[in-house]
Amino acid sequence: MSNRNVRIVGQHLLSDNWYVLKKIDFELQRRDGTWQPQTREVYDRGNGATIGLYNLAKRTVILTRQFRIPAFVNEHDGYLIEAAAGLLDNASPEERIRAEAEEETGYRVKSVRKIYDAFMSPGSVTERLHFFVGEYQPEDRVNDGGGLAEEGEDIEVLELPFTEALAMIEDGRIMDGKTIILLQYLKALMPVAPLMILIAGADDEVQTSAARLLQAGHLPVMENWPAQDDSTVDTERYRQLLLSRCDALLRVAGPSSKADRLVALAEEKGLVVYHNLDVIPGMQAVHF
Ligand SMILES: Nc1nc2c(ncn2[C@@H]2O[C@H](COP(=O)(O)OP(=O)(O)O[C@H]3O[C@H](CO)[C@@H](O)[C@H](O)[C@@H]3O)[C@@H](O)[C@H]2O)c(=O)[nH]1
Ligand SMILES: [Mg+2]
Incomplete structure (x- = not known):
């Protein structure tokens, strides 16, 4: 994408050990018209997709619990409760999220609906995250989920009453951004106030x-x-x-x-x- 207010001056690869970390030198035109040189580190791990799995009749949601080392090194026990999610790996967002939901939770949902895209950490990470919601039925469960052991995934699958999941945001048991966004969105589909x-x-x-x-x-x-x-x-x-x-x-x-x-x-x-x-x-x- 081009933008007349930005000139890229140079890019240096800092690490491509797993994903790609670059240092980008650029000039940005300030609102007063002057050009200012800047340097920023940019981490590119591709784009991702995530899904809020819910059941209207039971008023439940499906979430996962897995260890995340970045959270662990930042004052958390590392076990985060999250919506199913994964990196696209060059697949289409819808194709990937269906596969990821099945891999991580064991549910093969009949239909999914895209809601929006969001940059989750735009100061440093390039990732665009594609958000989906999808209703699951008990009979959609085709395996136990859990993720890919060979990739180090050991994912616990949780089925929670929706009201409990919302309470978990309030008391800090749920601290993952994409999960909070999805649960808030689901409030519109599953009103929690008495009907x-x-x-x-x-x-x-x-x-x-x-x-x-x-x-x-x-x-x-x-x-x-x-x-x-x-x-x-x-x-x-x-x-x-x-x-x-x-x-x-x-x-x-x-x-x-x-x-x-x-x-x-x-x-x-x-x-x-x-x-x-x-x-x-x-x-x-x-x-x-
Ligand atoms: N060996 C190795 N493996 C890695 C590394 N980084 C990630 N992996 C592995 O790569 C796989 C990625 O799993 P996905 O399910 O595709 O992605 P995710 O980590 O769940 O990412 C999702 O959640 C993130 C956090 O919210 C999102 O940032 C991301 O977009 C996506 O939605 C996991 O098996 C993970 O262990 C690394 O540095 N080294
Ligand atoms: Mg994942």
């Missing part, structure tokens, strides 16, 4: 579902306007407002034209409509 769920259907079912939702930490909302026969009350507006505040609608069994109307309104608004309580995030026991 506000409007329940629609026959009364008995509404009651038992509400109790179960509450038990699982969600906030159940019932559409029980007290003065149904009062023609001055705009119940349609009431329903619209309720839906605009709720995160989802649960339609429980039993005929109810009122409930059907709510489903139609929710679908118009693009709201998630659940027809089965058990598929709502957080309603399944988490095993790991």
Whole structure:
């Protein structure tokens, strides 16, 4: 890439023992128009890719734990909890991250989605890191993961409740930058606050579902306007407002034209409509 404000004057190889460390002499035009000579060391270990593996129904994430000598020499026991990641080695980011996820965690995920690229340490390291997310299912596990022993990898695979992973950022058990970025991104896909769920259907079912939702930490909302026969009350507006505040609608069994109307309104608004309580995030026991 060219840039009229920079002139490269010289490059010296300092080390190419494993990756490449260079000293680069350059001149940079300052904002006042003057040119200033500078020298910087630049470490090139290629580009990489990383992935946030999550499961919506279980509200879990898959992370790895492995020894990192650079962290060890900087006041850490060296065992870092990280999202699966690897260097590209000339493959495409998507191809590489699928292979890396399988190698390190044992999960062969069906689809992955690129979210963005980031320079993780732009003052000294050239690496661009390609960020992905992908939903895994328990049946996607094809081996135990662990990485390549011949390359010195000895990777422990962790399946953690998402809320636990977030707490681990707060208390310092997770200290890896790419992992923190991915977990923060996953908050948008797996809301951690209790979901506000409007329940629609026959009364008995509404009651038992509400109790179960509450038990699982969600906030159940019932559409029980007290003065149904009062023609001055705009119940349609009431329903619209309720839906605009709720995160989802649960339609429980039993005929109810009122409930059907709510489903139609929710679908118009693009709201998630659940027809089965058990598929709502957080309603399944988490095993790991
Ligand atoms: N012999 C030798 N092996 C090395 C050296 N440096 C790295 N390796 C080996 O090269 C392999 C690289 O493994 P990957 O899984 O491809 O990369 P990574 O180390 O996990 O890197 C990922 O995480 C980094 C830290 O966040 C990222 O910087 C990187 O982009 C990538 O995402 C590992 O087996 C590692 O031990 C070295 O100096 N000497
Ligand atoms: Mg790796």
